[in-house]
Amino acid sequence: MTSFAGWQMPLRYASETAEHLAVRSAAGLFDLSHMGEILVTGPDAGAALDYALVGNLGSLAPGRARYTMICAADGGVLDDLVVYRQGEQEFLVIANAANTETVYRSLGSRSEGLVAEVADATGDYALIAVQGPAAAAILGPLASVDLSVMKYYTGAFGDVAGRPSWVARTGYTGEDGFEVFCRPGDAVWIWEALAGAGTPAGLVPAGLAARDTLRLEAGMPLYGNELGPDVTPFEAGLGRVVKFDKPGDFVGREALAARASEGPRVVLAGLTMQSRRIARHGYPVLADGGPGSGSRRVGTVTSGAPSPTLGVPIAMAYVEPGVSRDHPELAVDIRGQAAPADLTNLPFYRRSQ
Secondary structure, eight states: OEEETTEEEOSOSSOHHHHHHHHHHSOEEEEOTTSEEEEEESTTHHHHHHHHSSSOOTTOOTTBEEEEEEEOTTSOEEEEEEEEEEETTEEEEEEOGGGHHHHHHHHHHHTTTSSOEEEEOGGGOEEEEEESTTHHHHHGGGBSSOGGGOOTTBEEEEEETTEEEEEEOOOSSSSOEEEEEEOGGGHHHHHHHHHHHHGGGTOEEOOHHHHHHHHHHTTOOOBTTTBSTTOOTTTTTOGGGOOTTSSSOOTTHHHHHHHHHHOOSSEEEEEEESSSOOOOTTOEEEESSSTTTTOEEEEEEEEEEEOTTTSSEEEEEEEOTTHHHHOSEEEEEETTEEEEEEEEOSOSOOOOO
16 A cells, blocks of 8 residues: 555555556456546536636537646646536536645636536545456446447446446546446445456456556556646647637636647657666656767656566656657666667557457
């Protein structure tokens, strides 16, 4: 167990590598109850979210979900979010645990003057995810929702193991999978039902360590690493989530429009290490030789780990624009020694459809 944003979370249950590979080949079971849940309801709920966030949430159909971000006035990312529209006037906003209070307060202040209520409902939910190619086969017999017609980034109310839940086809692993939002008192029952149904198919419980390497292989950003108040969505290669064509104004529009016009100051890139050495968060990325040999720092590693799927260490890093064109051979300064690295397109891993 480890402390994480005020929660005690499972880092691993046994082997993080085995947990990672189980998600890629069969399924993993995750306790994600640390995530923040914020309800935005009322006649102006969609309009409130359109102003508060960079995405177009008011156009979202009930039962659909959207990945989006909440930005400061200067365009810096305050958090990345998934928003589910659960009804005509009901939205469920999922925030990162460390940012739940910030998101809650920001949504409240940005909803002033509108007929919309913002409530921190984190304590009303537990969140269990089953992720992997066998996820649908494991969850299907336990759910009253027909998973065969549920598309990616959709959700529906239904029962799981006889307990009321919101079931969504979303996840953070690069695999197909589902997230089950339920009452805290029902979490153990649902967890044990999923574990019992999934174990014969190869499902294992999986912790934060496996979740991190899975999302890294899938090129998915982590707040505090790839995302933060010092970068905009455009640096992270996620400018597509900013919807300038939605009706009305939104917080950060002017700054983000300027960044879109000027181009990002840094770009997020993938690195595949040529050796077994691991590039960690904060390590310098170098061009033109190693440390002390006339090299120049051209970036900073944001996330790095061994890739169980690929069998080599990988990393994401922010680098200067044009680095891939001007410096095809890079290195990472690992405790004063240059470890050669190859620029790699993101994501490192993409599941077969």
